[in-house]
Amino acid sequence: MKDKENIAVFIDADNAPAKKxxxxxxxxxxxxxxxIRKAYGNWKSQNLKxxxxxIHEYAIQPIQQFDLTKGKNATDMALVIDVMDILYTKxxxxxxxxxxxxxxxxxxxxxxxxxxxxIGFGERKAPLxxxxxxxxFLYLDDVETQNEPIQKQAKNIKSDTKLINLLRQAIEAVEExxxxxxxxxxxxxxxxxxxxxxxxxxxxxLSDLFMAIDLFEMKKTNGSVLWVRDKKKARQLNKQx
Numbered sequence: 141m142k143d144k145e146n147i148a149v150f151i152d153a154d155n156a157p158a159k160k161x162x163x164x165x166x167x168x169x170x171x172x173x174x175x176i177r178k179a180y181g182n183w184k185s186q187n188l189k190x191x192x193x194x195i196h197e198y199a200i201q202p203i204q205q206f207d208l209t210k211g212k213n214a215t216d217m218a219l220v221i222d223v224m225d226i227l228y229t230k231x232x233x234x235x236x237x238x239x240x241x242x243x244x245x246x247x248x249x250x251x252x253x254x255x256x257x258x259i260g261f262g263e264r265k266a267p268l269x270x271x272x273x274x275x276x277f278l279y280l281d282d283v284e285t286q287n288e289p290i291q292k293q294a295k296n297i298k299s300d301t302k303l304i305n306l307l308r309q310a311i312e313a314v315e316e317x318x319x320x321x322x323x324x325x326x327x328x329x330x331x332x333x334x335x336x337x338x339x340x341x342x343x344x345x346l347s348d349l350f351m352a353i354d355l356f357e358m359k360k361t362n363g364s365v366l367w368v369r370d371k372k373k374a375r376q377l378n379k380q381x
Contacts, residue, residue: 144172144173145171145172145173145233145234145257146172146173146175146230146231146232146233146234147168147171147172147173147174147175147176147232147233147234147235147236148174148175148176148177148178148223148226148230148232148234148235148236149164149168149174149176149177149178149200149236149238150178150180150219150222150223150235150236150237150238151177151178151179151180151191151200151238151239152180152181152215152216152219152237152238152239152240152241152242153179153180153181153188153191153202153215154180154181154182154187154188154213154215154241155239155240155241155242155262156238156239156240156261156262156280157240157263157280157281158190158191158193158194159190160261160280161194161198161200163261163278163280164236164238164261164280165198167259167261167278168234168236168259171234171257171259172233172234174236175232176226176230176232177198177199177200177201178200178201178202178203178219178222179191179195179200179201179202179203180203180205180215180218180219181202181203181204181205181215182204182205182206182215183202183204184206203218203219203222205218213242216242216244219237219244220244220247223235223237223247223251224247224250227250227251227254227256232256233256233257234256234257234258234259235251235256235257235258235259236258236259236260236261237258237259237260237261237274238260238261238262239260239261239262239266239270240262240263240265240266240280241262241265241266242267242270243267243269243270244260244270245267245269245270245273248260248270248273248274249273252273252275257275257276258273258274258275258276259274259275259276259277259278260274260276260277260278260335261277261278261279261280262277262279262280263279263280263281264279264281266279271335272334272335273335274335275331275335276331276335276337277335277337277340278337278339278340279340297341297349297352297353298353298354298355303336303341304353304355306330306334306336307326307330307350307353307356308370308372310326310327310329310330311326311356311368311369311370311373312370312373313329314326314329315369315373318369318377319369319370319373319374319377320359320367320368320369321367321368321369322365322366322367322368323346323347323350323366323367323368324366326346326368327346347366350368354371355370355371355372356368356369356370356371357369357371357374
């Protein structure tokens with residue numbers, strides 16, 4: 141994306157942790173400037189006390205939604221309506237949705253169809269359909285494996301068939317004849333079709349994730365260029381030679 145993208149943030153305050161707003165805004169600063177900041181909820185509720193204490197500090201506009209009917213979420217409806225208005229009336233490049241509980245998948249799909257980059261933030265209870273539909277999704281709660289030994293982390297990751305297939309497919313898409321693929325293009329390929337982010341697995345960099353899994357081998361050329369190869373593919377190539 142180009143420098144200084146225009147970003148609009150929509151927060152489902154009923155289902156997002158106020159104490160993590162620093163993480164949200166810090167991540168968004170990597171993409172551009174947050175011009176629109178709105179948080180939705182019933183601000184008369186004690187449940188939003190923490191949000192109420194910080195909205196002015198972070199220049200977040202509170203949008204009041206009364207609990208008119210039990211079991212009906214007026215907050216979600218108001219948020220969706222405002223996002224749709226933004227799509228038609230404002231010059232926004234990135235839509236950010238902060239929610240842990242509700243499935244905004246149709247809204248994400250609509251924003252993507254309009255050419256927007258959609259970033260989601262939420263806790264691990266967020267619906268997978270919502271998580272997977274976003275251009276990028278980051279969990280706000282701490283990674284469960286963060287304090288585990290690296291060997292146990294690797295074992296847990298290896299059992300994640302979906303993740304391993306994603307990594308292998310990305311390597312295969314950009315690999316050279318000898319099976320080696322540069323890490324940069326691998327990351328780009330993944331981001332083009334998945335909401336994957338290695339930080340959700342407890343790793344700061346994509347290279348750290350690959351190094352933790354013994355299914356892959358890595359090498360470095362020219363001092364800093366990292367390459368990755370699937371060991372399974374390497375064995376096949378060795379048999380052919």
